[in-house]
Amino acid sequence: MPLVKQLDGDRNRMAGSASHRSDKEQVILDCALNLLKETGDAGLTMRKIADCAGMRLSNVQYYFKSRDDVLKAMVTRHVEECTADLKRLTREDPAPTPRARAHHLIRAGLSHGMELSDMCRIFRELWAISSRNTIVRDHMTGYYLNFSALMADFVIGEDVDPAVHDRVRSLLLPFFEGYSVTAAALPLPMEQVADMLTDLVMSILAPR
């Protein structure tokens, strides 16, 4: 049941992901993420985390000796999960053509922003925090680098012209993130935006 930190280092060595941390640590990070989403950076306090997790303040501080440690671990886990979500999506859809794959990916990406999902709320907080926190900023940048490459791989494969690959990444990543904060102010419904963006991706793949 318990077994905590000694194993942490061991597991983390392997291929850099998905380490099994203790149950309590997971509960703490769950609560921290939830609090960040609901109340923002200012509302994310050690006491509220303890309250939400059903433990004492000192116990939370036993697992994470400072608030900043909670933040770091929380961000690390969150971006890993987002990456895993994308990988799952790309494995699920066997669409045969680049256009079909692009459209499927784009619809999924935009629908997150459309509904102001939990994920988007969390990212808004992380963007703000990353303005002032180098560690969070580095995690975000690394996540985006990986995420955008995975998207382009899915849509057009990995062995096409690298310049085309780069352009697809440089279109999809900013657009997805920006859509999540501007969706409510756009004149077109999501479906039409998705169609337009799909067309734009295709125009990159086959320039006139």
Add this chain to the structure above:
Amino acid sequence: MPLVKQLDGDRNRMAGSASHRSDKEQVILDCALNLLKETGDAGLTMRKIADCAGMRLSNVQYYFKSRDDVLKAMVTRHVEECTADLKRLTREDPAPTPRARAHHLIRAGLSHGMELSDMCRIFRELWAISSRNTIVRDHMTGYYLNFSALMADFVIGEDVDPAVHDRVRSLLLPFFEGYSVTAAALPLPMEQVADMLTDLVMSILAPR
């Protein structure tokens, strides 16, 4: 630099020396915006505002009776200034072709995000706050509606096919906002992203 708030009705107040009040209010809002940018929502406190503005806490509270009132006034003023900036930009550039105007606008828009400008830092904070604050969210949505329409007007004029107008807005606005948080993770330098985005806008104007 200021010139924004004059129109809000403070002038035609009965008591004399009404401009005194306006001046102090502006100083307070300047300090609040600066604090938001530097220290985030959590670091924006009434006492720090007073400290920065060189007045007593009670004096700040005389002009804005609660922290939330400061926030509202600050956001109102900020989005007004950003809109004025865009209008200035569109008036300055007399480029004759849609492509030249689009490129000029895009270069300006992306360069903000590229350098993590003050404006971008503030918007990151506002996005986070707007997840939990209806008033801020409404101000942001209104700003984006107006801003994206101004951009499309500038690039293609106001009397083209409304569907084309809507598509240009729906491409530029999300991309600009998203670029400001993903620029560091994109494989292409800003210039190439600007060229690509310009091409994409033109492909919307003249579909094959």
Add this chain to the structure above:
DNA sequence: TCAGAATTAGGTCGATTGACCTACAGCGTC
């Protein structure tokens, strides 16, 4: 079985916060 490590309980501490309050100076008006 039992020493020591892992975990939990229950505080204390100084610092900071927003809201609120009273006092008072300067001013124009009645």
Add this chain to the structure above:
DNA sequence: GACGCTGTAGGTCAATCGACCTAATTCTGA
């Protein structure tokens, strides 16, 4: 000269914060 309003000063208040501390308790491995 009394009054009312604006603006400023200075302070109180309960609430909350992160960090830290000590002691008890539970678990584990030799």
